[in-house]
Amino acid sequence: MDATREAAETLEELQSRHRKELKELQGRITSKKKNATKKTRKGVNEECADMERRLREKQEGEVVAATMTATSAGDRSGPDPDDDDDDDDDDEKDSQNKSRLERIEDKVGGELEKAAQKLHISSPPSPPAKATATATNGDGTGRAGAGAGAGAGAGAGAGAGAGGTGKKRNRQKERLARRAAEQEEAAERAEEEASHMTDNRAREGEYMAKMFGTYGLVEKEIDPDGHCLFSAVADQLGQHGIPLDASPPSPPPPSPQSTPSPAGAGAGAVPGATPAYKVVRRAAVEYMASHADDFSPFLDEDLDTYLGKMRDTAEWGGQMELTALARRYGVEIRVVQDGRMERIGEGEGVETTLWLAYYRHGYGLGEHYNSLRRK
Structure with missing residues (x-):
């Protein structure tokens, strides 16, 4: 070779x-x-x-x-x-x-x-x-x-x-x-x-603005920190003068000159005390614990474990927590969201209505709740 x-x-x-x-x-x-x-x-x-x-x-x-x-x-x-x-x-x-x-x-x-x-x-x-x-x-x-x-x-x-x-x-x-x-x-x-591609964020914003105008509502921004649902409910309760604490003391008869509590504080909140969202979290958890049969069938885990996370962490709240809060405070909660408005606690003889805005696309972290106040 x-x-x-x-x-x-x-x-x-x-x-x-x-x-x-x-x-x-x-x-x-x-x-x-x-x-x-x-x-x-x-x-x-x-x-x-x-x-x-x-x-x-x-x-x-x-x-x-x-x-x-x-x-x-x-x-x-x-x-x-x-x-x-x-x-x-x-x-x-x-x-x-x-x-x-x-x-x-x-x-x-x-x-x-x-x-x-x-x-x-x-x-x-x-x-x-x-x-x-x-x-x-x-x-x-x-x-x-x-x-x-x-x-x-x-x-x-x-x-x-x-x-x-x-x-x-x-x-x-x-x-x-x-x-x-x-x-x-x-x-x-x-x-x-x-x-x-569909701009879901823009479409959602247009629908929400239309609903706000129809019902005469103005949006109150809530921090997207994992507590937004409870903070928004606390703000609404404060607007209507409803005590936040699950066991509030009997208040004296309101005088004709009484005014609603500061926005977001709630009638039962005290400056320097537990944050309002924590009080509302605790109220939801306590109600769900005392009515376990109404909520445990909808969970994939043990109710006590779920309630522990909901009470002690920034676990996001949802439909069950809104239901518990509507029953606990005796109110109707209306949630404005893309494409529809959902009513929670309707038809139970309540006179007070809380308004929340629910976003799926408007915030980078995902789902978010804001409070809606009357103009």
Whole structure:
């Protein structure tokens, strides 16, 4: 087996190993992106791009080194430097060697490009390996022809190198242009899809504003801290002068000049005492505990465990808590939300109505309640 055949087999083995390395890198990158969070996604993408760039640089360096080795081996197996062959024979061999080398490099470059495109990662420009290899081939050819004449051999080698470089396509620029076009097309598709999506937040806001105007209500913003339902109910109770405490002392008869309690405080709240939302939370929990049969069937967990979280944490309240509060305070609660208005505690002979606004899309944390006061 001659030296050129051995070099070709070495390049084939190198291509196989490169494909295996790219496949392993693709698996690692896929795993990293799958496990990335919203906060770490940018760093993970940069890390993956850097990993892919380093691997490409390493593999291209190995291809260049292997190609140079193949060229050197072909020179050593060729005719003796002292041979008296004419310049035409040297030029023909130079052309054959260069064509064979270009075919090998094109095959290697094509395999690397196909594998890299599967990763969907934009890689930075890399040094043109083929130009370097061709230039080396030209110098080597010039040395090989030194026996026939120093001037003629050097001229033939330089001409082969320069001619090869001028005819080559700039594959790196073509790849970058193709990827830029793909990214632009993807951005246009995403923009078009977004233009057809329903703006739930805007639609919800329009409906709520319409309902507020119909019933003569103005919105009182409540902090979105997990206690919003209880804070909104406390604000409404305060507007109607209803005591918050589950066991309030008997108040003296109100004088004609009495006025409602400060907004959000509730008639039973005392400055510096327990926050109003905690009093309302406790009232809801105590009512649900004393009427367990009315609420436990709707829970997926033990009632005591649920009530403990509802009493001691910022657990969000919902339909059951509103029902308990409507019964505990003897009021009707009307909840204005997107598309409808829900009544809780209706038809039980109550005279006081509390108004709440319920949002699903208007706040970043999710569901939220505000208090609605009369204008």
